[in-house]
Amino acid sequence: MSADTIRLTVAQALVRFLAEQWTERDGEKHRLIAGTFGIFGHGNVAGIGQALLQAAEDDLDMPYLLARNEQAMVHASAAYAKVNDRLSTYACTSSIGPGSTNMVTGAALATVNRLPVLLLPSDVFAGRIPDPVLQQLEDTRALDVSVNDAFRPVSKFFDRVSRPEQLIPSALAAMRVLTDPVETGAVVISLPQDVQAEAFDWPVDFFRRRTWRIRRPAPDAAELAAAIEALRSARKPLIVAGGGVVYSGATGRLREFAAAHGIPVAETHAGRGSVPWDHPQAVGALGSTGSRAANHLAHDADAVLGIGTRYSDFTTASHTVFGNPDVRFVNLNVVPMDAAKHSAATLVADARTGIEALAEGLRGWKTAPAWTRRATQLAADWQAVIDGARHLGHEPLPAQTEILGALNDAMDERDIVVNAAGSMPGDLQMMWRSRDPKQYHVEYGYSCMGYEVAAGLGCKLADPRREVFVLVGDGSYLMLSSEITTAISEGLKIVVVIVQNHGFASIGALSETLGSRRFGTEYRYRDAETGRLDGDVLPVDLAANAASLGADVITAKTVADFKDALERAKAAETTTVVHVETDPYSPGLPQSAWWDVPVSETATLESTREARAAYESSKRGQRHYL
Structure with a gap:
């Protein structure tokens, strides 16, 4: 040597x-x-x-x-x-x-x-x-x-x-x-x-x-000129903010850009929090689990400026949400593949440098006031719908939207909510009110059951100053809850909120709409007479399980109990689990867009045949954006 x-x-x-x-x-x-x-x-x-x-x-x-x-x-x-x-x-x-x-x-x-x-x-x-x-x-x-x-x-x-x-x-x-x-x-x-x-x-x-x-590539001059021309000629433009806005640290620039030009901003799951929920141009989430405000604006938009989004099927409502036959796309993205989607005018650049270049090129231009006023009114109307869902007074078990609303109110601006799978991502995207771009941490690219608790650990490691609230349903919890023990062993405090509804509630609801009657989605005993899994509800005690992993556990039965439990959990010094049971059949937020999940083309079940007819009707609005 x-x-x-x-x-x-x-x-x-x-x-x-x-x-x-x-x-x-x-x-x-x-x-x-x-x-x-x-x-x-x-x-x-x-x-x-x-x-x-x-x-x-x-x-x-x-x-x-x-x-x-x-x-x-x-x-x-x-x-x-x-x-x-x-x-x-x-x-x-x-x-x-x-x-x-x-x-x-x-x-x-x-x-x-x-x-x-x-x-x-x-x-x-x-x-x-x-x-x-x-x-x-x-x-x-x-x-x-x-x-x-x-x-x-x-x-x-x-x-x-x-x-x-x-x-x-x-x-x-x-x-x-x-x-x-x-x-x-x-x-x-x-x-x-x-x-x-x-x-x-x-x-x-x-x-x-x-x-x-880490590079911040600037836009090509010719691409920038084409993008500016497309936006200047638009009468009804809409911004779609994706995760690239957050990763680039471009949220401040986006807020200034949207305000200066009066363009409404819709968000994807990864882009949620790019603008504060009460920003004058904020219209909420877009797509299959989006707000009615964003989806109605998307239906009429003649120009869509996508920033840092890869346009998943949930964002585009399986290629149905953008309804204007003359709609054109301008895609600002550091990834050329994403920039080119939907036959767009491409702007391959870092989100922050790209927004800055667009702002300079659009100096003095603003959206038509009528379009901006319409966006503002639709956003206000949607917030009223959210208020109703947050205060249903549902009994005997609370509704999931009430629990999410109570959690939203209890969290500080810089706290983080973590979720990934089940019915909660849909409700969260539609109703969550965030001001900080890191508060909404919902993994919906892979929507992986079991992500939540482990991700809460990762979030806490990334920024110990933030309180981390992990939202997990019983389905995801039973798949992967082991990192509660890791958090405890490392002296890292997270708050795990287990929302129990005795099964795969999200897929159960989807199954219902597809004519499959929630088959195989509930946690039940096998009925001795029918041979089916439709007997009594299983006596699964997730609170006891969490306690066995070393967590402090608080059980809540009502919304008032839940609010009190959250305050106790926030004051705790160690990982704490709040367990609450919700009604899987309680009212949710109104859907305003579609998601393409094929239904059996032939079936003996009347429920399936009816679902197929509805599917074929919705599919008629689907198209390539050319």
Whole structure:
């Protein structure tokens, strides 16, 4: 070993390398890899595990957090990255076999939502001498295939390090993808267990501090001119604010831009909070679970300025919400693929720099006053609908909208509400009132059941000064609640609100509209006579379960009880669970848009035939935006 090299194992070298990676944007620096989540097994305990122990002994800045579920630790990392505007994330290490493949769902969620996470799944022996080892998949077609190849289609970068020297280009490429606003998502470095423990003489320069600067690309002059011309000629423009507005730190610019030009602003799930709910141009959420105000404006809009949105089917109401036959799109997005959607006038740029350029080009121009007045009136009318849903006085069990309204009122401006799946994302998007762009944390790109508790942990790690409220239904809770224990062990306080309605209420309601009568969506005993799952309600005690994980638990039966429980939970110093039961059949907010879920084209059930007729009627409004 020479003076310009250092002898370390592959795992030790990787941990040391990760501790020296930073991001910088607008002069502000962040640790790129803030720490490592892990669960050790025979694939990584002697490799990455030993390296993390040695790092702690050597005071290397690489904290280790013991997770309880591999999928959950990826969710926590994604949530951490989301709160940090994708400038910082966690690494996740797992053992081979099921430990590694448990992270595949988390990888898909991160990639779908364009959130950076670094996954370090252990792999089988590169040397192959002991093959087949415990938990190894044997593929008769190729000997270099392992279960880790399942990461390839759900990741933005995948590499298997089969020799020590391969780590250098692999690690550098991984950092490049993690920090690229266009390409970011799940990044996977697969590490065979024998290679992790193998020593190598590493160039010292490999471990120097590196700063990855996050670009803010400016718009092309010709694209900018076309976008300005399209907006200036519009009589009924609408802005659709997506997650890119938040990640870019462009919320302030958007608020100024919308006010200066009088353009109403509708929001996607990821863009919720881009403008305060009571901003003069705010018209609420757009699409299948959007506000009546936003959807009515979208129906008539002749120009749509999409900023940082990928136009999911919920945003476009499955290509039905934009009803004007002459509608044209201008898409400002750092991702060329998203900018080009709907035959748009593309504006490939960072959201903040793009808004600034548009503002300069549109100086002195304003939307027609009649359009602005209509947007203001529709928004006010919708807020009155929300007020009614928040104060139903529903008995004997409260309505879900009452619980969400009470939570909204109890939270401070900078607190965070976390949700992902079930019926709550729809109600939240329609009725939530937020002022801070980080308050509304709803994962609806992958809508992954089980995301919530783990994400709450990640949010709290990202900003311990914010109170974090995790909203989770009994379906998601039963799938993945283990990180309550992790939060407690780390001394991190989150408030978990379990809304119990004895089944998959969201899919039950959807099933009803599709003519399937809520079949297979309720938590019930199997009836001995009919042989069906339509017996009595199961006596599942989620409050007792949460207590067994170490949380303090408060049970609420009424809306008044719930408000009191929230105040007690806010005052608590440790993770607290508030359990409340709601009526799954209680009135919800009125729907004003469609979602394409195909109904059986032929059926003996009258309910299905009726649903098919309604489906065919709605589908007639669906079209390509050309």
